[in-house]
Amino acid sequence: MPPGFGRYDATTTMILRPPMAPKKPRYWLVKSEPDVFGFADLAAAPGATTRWDGVRNHQAKLFLRDGMQAGDGVLYYHSNADPSGVAGVAEVVGDAYADPTQFDPASPYFDPKAKPAAPTWFARDLRAVAALSRFVPLAQLKAAGKLASMAVVQRGSRLSVTPVTPLEWREVRRLGGL
């Protein structure tokens, strides 16, 4: 090992890993009932973008607020549908912000305990990227060995926002013809 190696190494590390290095994309699955707001509704929205609000589960909130990053990939899943399954791909737009519905007494998502100075619930904006060429029904997700660990195929799974691994992301897209 040459003299001065440590200093050289420190310098290269600075160059190869600058403080502003882009973050690795993460992947998620969100559930929505197509009778309420399906992937087609998202694609037809202004800018193909909508506010993802009304999440009232703390675990899902943490994924939404702290896990998601702008640009992350999102699998758009239709729940309570015939059949249920993944309909399209979306992306995370911008940063998390306080969910305004928690402060709105007229909203079904109103939370009387929530304080504007310290919001309880958070929202994100999601933008439709592409419908799957082939809808991927839940039965197909369950039959795919690579997807056995996905939250959505687990019995009794109710979380409306769940993480997806890069491998799962690629496999669902492949099954969907993207």
Added chain:
DNA sequence: GCCAACGTTGGC
């Protein structure tokens, strides 16, 4: 529409 699986609420 049924009902299993969860999460939350509230009495104690």
Added chain:
DNA sequence: GCCAACGTTGGC
């Protein structure tokens, strides 16, 4: 802090 009751989710 326990836990029964209740409400909701979501597959089927």
